[in-house]
Every structure is written in C-alpha cells, then in structure tokens.
Amino acid sequence: MHMANTGGMSNTERTENIRALLRRHGLRYSRPREAIMELFRDGSTHVSAESLHVSLKHRGEDVSLSTVYLNLNVLRDAGLVQEFRGVGGESLYDHNVMPHYHLICRETGEVVDVPAIEIDGVPLGRFLKDRVERETGWTIDEPKFDLRGVSPYARSEAVEEDR
Numbered sequence: 001m002h003m004a005n006t007g008g009m010s011n012t013e014r015t016e017n018i019r020a021l022l023r024r025h026g027l028r029y030s031r032p033r034e035a036i037m038e039l040f041r042d043g044s045t046h047v048s049a050e051s052l053h054v055s056l057k058h059r060g061e062d063v064s065l066s067t068v069y070l071n072l073n074v075l076r077d078a079g080l081v082q083e084f085r086g087v088g089g090e091s092l093y094d095h096n097v098m099p100h101y102h103l104i105c106r107e108t109g110e111v112v113d114v115p116a117i118e119i120d121g122v123p124l125g126r127f128l129k130d131r132v133e134r135e136t137g138w139t140i141d142e143p144k145f146d147l148r149g150v151s152p153y154a155r156s157e158a159v160e161e162d163r
Helices: 011-024 031-041 049-058 065-077 124-136 152-162
Strands: 082-085 091-094 100-105 111-115 147-149
Touching: 011 031, 031 049, 031 065, 049 065, 049 091, 065 082
Parallel strands: 100 147
Antiparallel strands: 082 091, 100 111
C-alpha cells in the first residue's frame, strides 16, 4: 500500500475533510466510514471488504467485517466508491469514481485502471448506451464493464515456466 500525499494536512484537517465529503454526499459521519475513507485516501484501491477489514484491524480499528460490508455498500450507493468483480467474481472496491475501466488479469487477479476511452469524442459507455437505445428502443442504465485477459507479467511468467 503506498501512502498518498496529504499536502501537509494534519490528522484533524484530514478528518474534517472526510467529514465534509461524507456530508456533501448526504451521509452521516461514523468512525468506520472515516477509517475506510482514510484507507482509500492512503492508497488502498481495488480491494475486497476482507482485505480492508484486515487493514483496519492492523491500524487498531475495532470494526467487524459486517460493518465494513455495510459501510462499503453505503459509500458505493453515495457514489464515493465503486464496486466491481475481480477475477474470481469477488466484490472489489475502488475509490476512483471518475469514468475509467479496469483491466483484470485472469491469471494473477491484478487490476489496472485504464482511462475512459472515447469514440468520436463521446465516452465509450455513453456511446454504447446511446447506440443500443437508438437500435433497440430500450432505456439503458450507464453501461459498466471490465476488460479481462492476461497481463504481460503473467504471460512472461508462463513463458518462463514452459522452459
């Protein structure tokens, strides 16, 4: 886990920042929400609820796994984190809620962010939504998808094993 640059902010200033962020998204402050958001701010990304729970325990937080799940769902519903499926179908959480896609290695489980792709100046998700609606008459929610394959690292490891 890498540490994010906090710009010289004190812990009190960081806590106030998180509280203000929660308020802006219509959420009440709670210590578990703050602790989860601190982990994301400190560099946790593409993580499971279980790994967040372990990280919280290592930081001395007294929080149950069910509380972590509950708060991740609240944060997801408020738009502060996004949920997606890892290589084994497990829920992973990402605090980067800007439009982007995930490359997921089916061999290693590695997840890499890819910036949103545009077609003729239109984000790919919007392009697909508009096209499918136009062609089918359906009203489509914003499409969400991930790209799965094999990372260059996993491919090079497979070549090494074959030798």
